[in-house]
Amino acid sequence: MTTPPHLLRPVSPFDFAQTLAFVSGFTPTSDEQKLEAQSLAKAVRIHRQTVGFDLHSVGTLDAPELRCYLFGNAPLNSEIKEAALKRVRFFLSLDEDLGPFYALAQQDVPFQRVLRQLYGYHQVKFLTPFENACWAVLTQRTPGDTARGMKRRLVDTYGGSVQIGNSVLWAFPEPADLAGASVAELRTLLKHPRKGESLAAVVQAFGQVEEEWLRQGPLSEVRAWLRGIYGFGEWSANFVLLRGLGRMEGAVLDDPDSxxxxxxxxxxxxxxxxxxxxxxxxxxxxxxxxxxxxxxxxxxxx
Known part of the structure; x- marks a missing residue:
């Protein structure tokens, strides 16, 4: 069931082609979305319901607009639709103003090549910080293909799916979807005892915290909270801060040995x-x- 389109206006400059290029090469989410020349379709779990979103660029670099269609296996109420649209905006960093960053970058001569290459690119985050945290556990000291296999089993067992055309879009589970899974079940599913224990700790931690605090709370406190999760070290905490929460304001080079x-x-x-x-x-x-x-x-x- 598809809703009428919603018009999303990112903060300019915004280049949707940069978004698509990043997503197409982002291996942690390989084959989890449908990509076309000017569109992106993906699915997310919201309040135990799977919601698909289909984005089409209808604007320009300096006057960007995205047409967003929401759809699901059941009717979407207003709360679900509002949460889905907010998730899309956060996922693609549509509200981030690149102006201050670009102004500083203009003073960095060697960086100009990078700026030209990526001009208009707003960070594409993990769809949810919980998914990012789970991926941090799965990928620790593990080959990418093996970690993706573990993630696929998690999605198949605890996630959800919706269909768009002839394509099936799978959504990574929410903490609530995994709340009933025992450590033993996760160990067996992942075929890795330590990762099963670490994943259970992530599920418990994210099930008890407000995402808004993770996004807006004092950076030092959020970092400490992440470091307090079993199996999380400095790399995992930084990874989720930057790629799951968009916390770009902190120092990125604290430990020379990390x-x-x-x-x-x-x-x-x-x-x-x-x-x-x-x-x-x-x-x-x-x-x-x-x-x-x-x-x-x-x-x-x-």
Whole structure:
């Protein structure tokens, strides 16, 4: 059942082609959406209901507009529709103003190539921070194909699906969908005892917290909360802060020995050449509250 279209207006500049390019190459969500030249269809779980959304670009870089169709296996009430539209806006960072970041980037000569390459790209987050946190558990010290297999089993067992045309869109479960799963069941499903235990901890933690606090609460407190989840370290916490919650305002280079830092230094070397941790950290701080966007652009460009 499809609702009449909703018109979404992102903050300009916004290039939907950049969005589609990122999604098409984002391996953690491979085959979980339907992509066409100017459209993206995907599904999400909202209040134990699976909702599909189909986005079509009908605007321009400087006057962007997206036409959004919502659909499901049952009628969508006003609460579900409102929550779905808010989720889409957050997922694609439609309300983020790139102006302050771009103004700082104009002073960074080596970064100009990256800026030209990705101009108009608003960060595409994980669809939900819970999915991001689960992926952080699944992908720790695990090959990508193996982690994707684990994720597929989670979706098949606890998620939901809707159909668009001849395509089936699968939605990752909400914490409530997994609330009744025991640690033993998750261990068996994932075929990995430690990951089953860690995933159960993520389910419990996210089932007891308000997402709005994770998005807007004091960064140090949210980081500490994430670090308190069993199986979460500095890399997992930073990963969810940036890619699941869009918390771009914090320092991105705190620990010279972390996996996150090593990955960012490798990406930065392709733009700036080899740099010490201290030099790159000082450079990052020039971006003030936009450090997260700077780091994300570097990684996407790499």
């Amino acid at each position: 996996v996150f830092t090593r990955e960012l230094m490798n990406a930065a070397a392709k733009v700036y050449g080899p740099m010490s941790f201290e030099a790159l950290s000082a450079h990052a701080h020039r971006y003030v509250v936009c450090q997260g966007y700077w780091a994300h652009y570097l990684r996407v460009a790499a």
